[in-house]
Amino acid sequence: MSNPVYGITKKTSRTQTSASPLLWTLSIGLILFLLWSSFQIALFNGQSLQFEGPIYWALVLTTLLFAIWVVAYYKVITLESQRDWLKLFVILLPLTYILSLISAASSYLAVNMILIQCIYAMLFVITMQLLQNKQINHIIQSSLIGLAYIIVGYGLLNWFGAFNFSGKLVGWFSSGVNNGVYNQAIWNDANGPRLASVFQYPNTYAAFLMAFLFIGIFSLIRSRKAYIKLLHGFMLVPILLSLLLTLSRTGLVMMPIVFVITLLLLKPAKQILWFIYLAISGLGTIIILNPVNNAGLELQQQFTTGLAVKGWIYLIVASIIVALVIWALQLWIAPKLETKLLSWSQRKGASLWIPLGSVLLAIIAAVLLLGTSVRNILPDSISTRLENINLQQHSVLERITFYKDAAKVIADYPMIGAGGGAWSALYEKYQNNPYVSAQAHNFFMQYIVEVGILGFVIFMAFILYIFYQFIRSYIRKDETERESYFLFFILSMTILVLSLLDFNMSYVFIGMLVFIGFGGMAAAIEPQPVQRLKLSPAAARGIYTTIAGISVVVLLIVSVRFLQANNYANEAKKVAETSQSFEEIQAALDKDLVIRNTHPDSLLMLSSLYQQGFQQTQDEQFYSAGVALLQKGLRAEPYNKYMVTQLIQIYKVKGENDQAYALQKEYANNYIWDMEWYENLIALSYDLGYQTLGQGDPAKKESYFTSGLAAYQHVVDGAEHLKTLPEGQLQGKPFELTPTMILNAGKMKYMLNDFGGAATLLQTGIAEELSDATQREIARWYLAALVKDGHQDQAVYDQLIAVDPNEAEEIEKLSQLNF
Structure with missing residues (x-):
């Protein structure tokens, strides 16, 4: 029986076509929320002050939408079927992140990821129920496609040089606009x-485009209205063009895989139509690709209206022609094709042949594009990217390295993981070479790093169950009903497949789309009663509304408080840019730290203020406050390099060099490829060891020098290891012996009376020219060590004396010193 207030039918809710005002409010709110979210720098996963504000706003808005959902569906909430229990099972996803707080590498990032997982869980529950209503399902699908087309158009606006115009379009509500231009749209x-x-990242945009390319083709074939078919047909060229302009090799490599998976669930007639429409739109794209690509490249350098208009004309004309051709084929050819292949479609395994054939075609296309001159029809930038696709290409080798390093982290945090954001906090400790990547470039590996094997098993059980039950229900249903939810399968599947090789899910907006896709697939699942877990409607409502009510209250309080803290942090940043008032800046920072007492950005800014205060006044209170603040921060953020570095600096300013040295040595294993870190450690070891010479404590001297020489050997071994990297793999940041390292290590060897070792070590730093003071000092100590060891190097001696004759006396003095 239908409920007159909420417009929901208990037994046949999926076939219900009417919806109450409350549900329309919820649906419209969800659509507007997605539109807002898409332009908030794609809602990155909150690793800095720039990104956290949109995350907290997204949490507020999602929680309010979820509260409306609870009110709207309260009377029909049940826990009778397996599908119903998914509404509770999804709660385990944020709970696994809460559990990982126990061993979190970064409390700040871990808490942010918990909040993000709560956004995902609430969106899943909302959409799973909403999309069972046909009207709302249609509206939300249309809105998602419309939003995608807006994003495609927005990207092309930037490609054709309209940076200021595109910035003005969204600058009034988007945090992604800086100085009137959307940040890194190109x-x-x-x-x-x-x-x-x-999205600020081409590979993620490629994943988004690929999903909506296939969704566009599916919607075109499914639609009955001519203008809708023409719209979808028109957008195929802009989407394909945009996909090529991302220069994403990951997208091009994974596209055939996604295409084949999608085809497997279609009838042969539709499979053929997919091939035809993709080929036509591909041909249209290739024809205009060179002029549009060249126009865009020129417009990035200097905008001219004539060139921009020319580029738009190419694109629009090609899109219109493709749309008309596809519309005509869909109108006259598609029905005949469907009729002729009807008997074949009914055969067992009929849907397998064309996907298998497409694999062969993909191989042929790959051979032509990668190994022949056919590639030359493409612009140089795209052709070069295709030419470099091979297993020895640097991005492939680097990804393999990331995965191996992720496995090391998993080995140390196997069961519950290292908390949200763990990879970005920990990768410098585990990396094989000095690359810079705050993402593991594989969503699933990164997920295990964050929540461990336990959390990963729960997540995989959740998504595999949804995919399995969706496909099972899809096969059983008639074509009209199952097509109502196929868009959501394409959306989630495409992004997850491409996330095997990239960090698309680190963009919260992308994660939101994936979980909305999960919700859509779950809505299509045939409800199967669960007798053992069956509860009365009253009990089910009580359990779920209690959990939901507590969640809403807690999340609203947390999100509002965090928004306040974020505003205080931003206020402090703005004040610091315009004022030198210690009190004004401190007041804003203190307000943030009252709410988030170890917020990294505010903590670092405040400790820097304390350091400046101490330097200017020598007031011990500033020093003590700064040290206490950073020590507190490091308990919550033990891998935050900026905090450690700042604490070391404060110790040095105070003259507490022993404490600075202890920290530099203690944290060296966390930054094994930081060349500057080891240079400073070696220098501190020498300075402190040298200071002990007059204290009559040879054991202490030896301790400092031994530590410094161990750090030096670490650099030597690291530099040798980098020579073993596969050809083609980029090393990353520089990691090598510097003249300062060699000089200090050589001095320590000398002062340990290992003159032969000192000479051998220092000889590696002798330069061809000795114009630099450090280079001359290396030569001086080298020659003195040789004298002590009973040897000489006349060539280096002559070279040094030629630069500065006084060096002869300096060498003599050194050679007479005894340590």
Whole structure:
């Protein structure tokens, strides 16, 4: 029986076509929320002050939407079927992140990830129930597609040089606009400009585009209205063009895999139509690719209206022609094809042949594009990217390294993981070489790092159950009903498949789309009664509304408080840019730290103020406050390099060099490829060891020098290890012996009376020219060590004396010193 207030039918809710005003409010709110979210720098996962504000706003808005959902569905909440129990099972996902707080590498990042997981869980529950209503399902699907088309258009606006115009369009509500321009809508790297639209990262944009390319083709074939078919057909060229302009090799490599998986669930007639429409839109894209690509590259350098208009004309004309051709085929050819292949479609395994054939076609296409001159029809930037696709290519080798390093982290945090954001906090400790990557470039590996095997098993059980039950229900249903939810399968599956090789899910907006996809698939699952866990409606409502009510209250309080803290932190940052008032800046920072007492950005800024205060006044209170603040921060953020570095600096300012040395040595294992860290450790070891010479404590001297020489050997071994990297793999940051390292290590050897060792070590730092003071000092100590060891190097001696004749006296003095 239908409930007159909420417009929901208990037994046949999925076929219900009417919805109450409350449900329409919820649906419209969800759509507006997604539109807002898509332009908030794609809601990155909150690893800095720049990103955390949109995350907390997203949590507020999601929680309010969830509260409306609880009110709207209170009377029909049940826990009778397996599908119903998914609403409770999803709670385990944020709970596994809460559990990982026990061993979190970063409390700040871990808490943010808990909040993000709560956003995902609430969106899943909301959409799973909402999408069972046909009207709302249609509206939300149309809105998702419309949003995708807006994002595609927005990206192309930037490609054609309309940076200021595109910034003004969204600058009034988006935090992604800086100085009137959307931040990194065009991503520049060694390959040149790459299209990223709202995502700031081309590979993630490629995953988004691929999902909506296939969704566009599916919607085109499914739609009955001519103008809808024309719209979807029109957008195929802009989407394919944008996909190519991302220069994403990951997208191009994974596209055939996603395509084949999608085809497996379609009838042969539709499979053929997919091939035809993709080929037509691909041909249209290739025809205009060179002029549009060249126009965009020129417009990045200097905007001219004529060139931008020319680029738009190419794109629009090609899109119109493709749309009309596809519309005509869909109108006249598609029905005949469906009729002719009807008997074949009914055969067992009929849907397998074309996908298998597509694999062969993909191989042929790959051979042509990668190994022949066919590749030359593409622009140089794209052709070069294709040419470099191979298993020895640096991005492939680097990803393999990331995965191996992630396995090391998992081995140390096996069961419950190292907390949200653990990879970015820990990777410098476990990395094989000095790359810079705050992401593991594999969502699933990164997920295990964060929540361990336990959390990963729970997550995989959740998503595999949804996919399995969706496909099972899809096969059993008639074509009209099952197509109502196929969009959500394409959306989640595409992004997850591409996330095997990248960090797409680190963008919260992308994660939201994936969980909305899960919700859509769950809505399509045939409800199967669970007798053993069956509860009365009253008990089910009581359990769920209690959990939901507590969650809403807690999340609203937390999100509002965190928003306040974020505002205080931003206020302090703005004050610091315009004022030198210690009290004003401190007041804003204190307000943030009252709420989040170890917030890294505010803690670092406040401790820096204390350091400046101590330097200016020598007031011990400033020193003590700064040290206490940083020590407190490091208990919550033990791998935060900036906090450790700042604490070392405060100790040095105070003259507490022993404490500075202890920290530099203690944290060296966390930053094994930081060349500057080891240079400073070696220098401190020498300075402190040298100071003990007059104290009559040879054991202490030897301790400092031994530590410094061990650090030096670490650099030597690391530099040798880097020579073993596979050809083609980029090393990353520099990691090598510097003249300062060699000089200090050589001095320590000398002062330990290992003159032969000192000479051998110092000889490696002798330069061809001795114009630099450090280079001359290395030569001086080298020659003195040789004298002590009963040897000489006349060539180096002559070279040094030629630069400065006084060096002869300095060498003599050194050679007479006894330590």
